[in-house]
Amino acid sequence: xxxxxxxxxxxxxxxxxxxxxxxxxxxxxxxxxxxxxxxxxxxxxxxxxxxxxxxxxxxxxxxxxxxxxxxxxxxxxxxxxxxxxxxxxxxxxxxxxxxxxxxxxxxxxxxxxxxxxxxxxxxxxxxxxxxxxxxxxxxxxxxxxxxxxxxxxxxxxxxxxxxxxxxxxxxxxxxxxxxxxxxxxxxxxxxxxxxxxxxxxxxxxxxxxxxxxxxxxxxxxx
Amino acid sequence: xxxxxxxxxxxxxxxxxxxxxxxxxxxxxxxxxxxxxxxxxxxxxxxxxxxxxxxxxxxxxxxxxxxxxxxxxxxxxxxxxxxxxxxxxxxxxxxxxxxxxxxxxxxxxxxxxxxxxxxxxxxxxxxxxxxxxxxxxxxxxxxxxxxxxxxxxxxxxxxxxxxxxxxxxxxxxxxxxxxxxxxxxxxxxxxxxxxxxxxxxxxxxxxxxxxxxxxxxxxxxx
DNA sequence: TTAACGCCGTACCGTACGTTACGGTTCGGC
DNA sequence: GCCGAACCGTAACGTACGGTACGGCGTTAA
Numbered sequence: 001x002x003x004x005x006x007x008x009x010x011x012x013x014x015x016x017x018x019x020x021x022x023x024x025x026x027x028x029x030x031x032x033x034x035x036x037x038x039x040x041x042x043x044x045x046x047x048x049x050x051x052x053x054x055x056x057x058x059x060x061x062x063x064x065x066x067x068x069x070x071x072x073x074x075x076x077x078x079x080x081x082x083x084x085x086x087x088x089x090x091x092x093x094x095x096x097x098x099x100x101x102x103x104x105x106x107x108x109x110x111x112x113x114x115x116x117x118x119x120x121x122x123x124x125x126x127x128x129x130x131x132x133x134x135x136x137x138x139x140x141x142x143x144x145x146x147x148x149x150x151x152x153x154x155x156x157x158x159x160x161x162x163x164x165x166x167x168x169x170x171x172x173x174x175x176x177x178x179x180x181x182x183x184x185x186x187x188x189x190x191x192x193x194x195x196x197x198x199x200x201x202x203x204x205x206x207x208x209x210x211x212x213x214x215x216x217x218x219x220x221x222x
Numbered sequence: 223x224x225x226x227x228x229x230x231x232x233x234x235x236x237x238x239x240x241x242x243x244x245x246x247x248x249x250x251x252x253x254x255x256x257x258x259x260x261x262x263x264x265x266x267x268x269x270x271x272x273x274x275x276x277x278x279x280x281x282x283x284x285x286x287x288x289x290x291x292x293x294x295x296x297x298x299x300x301x302x303x304x305x306x307x308x309x310x311x312x313x314x315x316x317x318x319x320x321x322x323x324x325x326x327x328x329x330x331x332x333x334x335x336x337x338x339x340x341x342x343x344x345x346x347x348x349x350x351x352x353x354x355x356x357x358x359x360x361x362x363x364x365x366x367x368x369x370x371x372x373x374x375x376x377x378x379x380x381x382x383x384x385x386x387x388x389x390x391x392x393x394x395x396x397x398x399x400x401x402x403x404x405x406x407x408x409x410x411x412x413x414x415x416x417x418x419x420x421x422x423x424x425x426x427x428x429x430x431x432x433x434x435x436x437x438x439x440x441x442x443x444x
Numbered sequence: 445t446t447a448a449c450g451c452c453g454t455a456c457c458g459t460a461c462g463t464t465a466c467g468g469t470t471c472g473g474c
Numbered sequence: 475g476c477c478g479a480a481c482c483g484t485a486a487c488g489t490a491c492g493g494t495a496c497g498g499c500g501t502t503a504a
Binding site: 259260261271272275280281 | 491
């Protein structure tokens with residue numbers, strides 16, 4: 001009974017106790033991987049299974065609520081694209097890139113994406129049933145696009161960027177930032193991203209993006 | 223030369239009957255998703271469960287054999303980077319991009335990657351135990367790198383490309399080609415890639431890559 | 445002909461887990 | 475102090491599935 005499209009902010013409709021339970025489920029998910037059993041959650045959260053079923057309906061409901069709960073916690077700070085010059089635009093892009101790399105390389109994100117991918121492989125869900133993959137996509141890749149596109153548009157208005165389609169430009173930026181990182185992590189590849197490498201990758205991706213979509217007007221070489 | 227462990231080429235050591243069984247498992251994997259039960263495989267392949275266990279040891283062994291069997295089938299044609307001029311280089315890159323997009327958007331690849339991702343989430347595997355994620359990575363992303371890098375190096379030798387690190391250049395190319403496609407597909411996003419869009423994406427990714435890494439010598443505008 | 449062998453089909457076992465049921469405890473309201 | 479609601483802990487139930495055992499059948503070979 002929670003959400004279909006997952007619009008409602010979880011932090012509103014949940015009691016503190018329920019949030020604590022979902023936090024426990026989240027921790028368990030990160031630590032134990034797919035071994036997320038109802039008994040384990042109940043034990044970890046010091047609550048009864050009966051309560052779990054009353055609150056979340058069934059295992060799928062618990063999973064969905066957990067994913068949405070995590071999603072409601074990572075609302076990233078929106079970057080205002082007001083004073084747009086090349087330096088501030090680059091800074092904004094680097095910030096987005098860095099934030100995104102941190103997100104997709106976090107244990108929580110990896111665990112959640114693993115669950116959602118596995119969930120998408122089950123065919124039982126009827127049309128319109130809330131599936132975890134959609135929730136993760138909506139709060140991950142699509143949320144990023146929604147926040148980044150205004151910045152890109154502002155850059156275009158200011159004559160700093162040139163592109164026909166913001167969606168296409170965003171996807172290129174996405175590719176330049178993420179490259180093979182997410183898939184490798186999901187497949188279990190060790191690949192520790194330190195603060196330094198993330199920062200370097202963010203700068204590199206931003207430079208490449210600007211090289212591809214930066215306006216050719218003005219005296220910028222490269 | 224393909225895998226780290228499990229070097230044996232599947233097509234060599236398997237009998238025809240065994241290949242047929244693995245094909246049945248593969249089909250079942252694509253159709254039913256994670257509902258790959260031993261009983262279902264036995265029924266689909268018209269063999270007994272006892273035979274499955276004798277041949278593949280346990281469920282994990284069957285899964286691994288299935289993944290490796292599929293991997294042994296998709297040996298992509300190696301592109302020879304001999305006569306290197308800009309046009310042939312671009313054609314090679316477009317070919318790689320197109321092939322890769324076709325692979326990652328195929329039902330088989332999606333199903334296999336889903337299984338491998340789920341597998342990577344289970345923590346029970348002792349160090350060195352063959353895990354599906356490594357096999358998929360080795361035959362996917364890393365195999366692509368092994369085949370593409372010689373082409374990149376040849377382009378560099380011919381003065382057509384400029385880069386310091388082939389690995390880094392490859393990863394950028396990878397990002398420009400795949401962008402968000404694989405993650406979205408794994409998460410269940412509908413996203414049909416037609417022959418036309420794949421071709422267009424391959425051309426775009428190649429142009430962008432050449433814009434970033436193409437040598438600045440000579441009269442090439444963009 | 446018959447003995448050995450490989451494999452199919454199926455029944456069977458043990459276990460893990462989702463789900464339900466129930467007794468006991470805490471707590472707010474009257 | 476009493477009642478009811480909410481909740482905890484745990485036992486119990488049903489099922490699905492990995493894994494094993496066994497009888498039967500076709501094929502090969504002595």
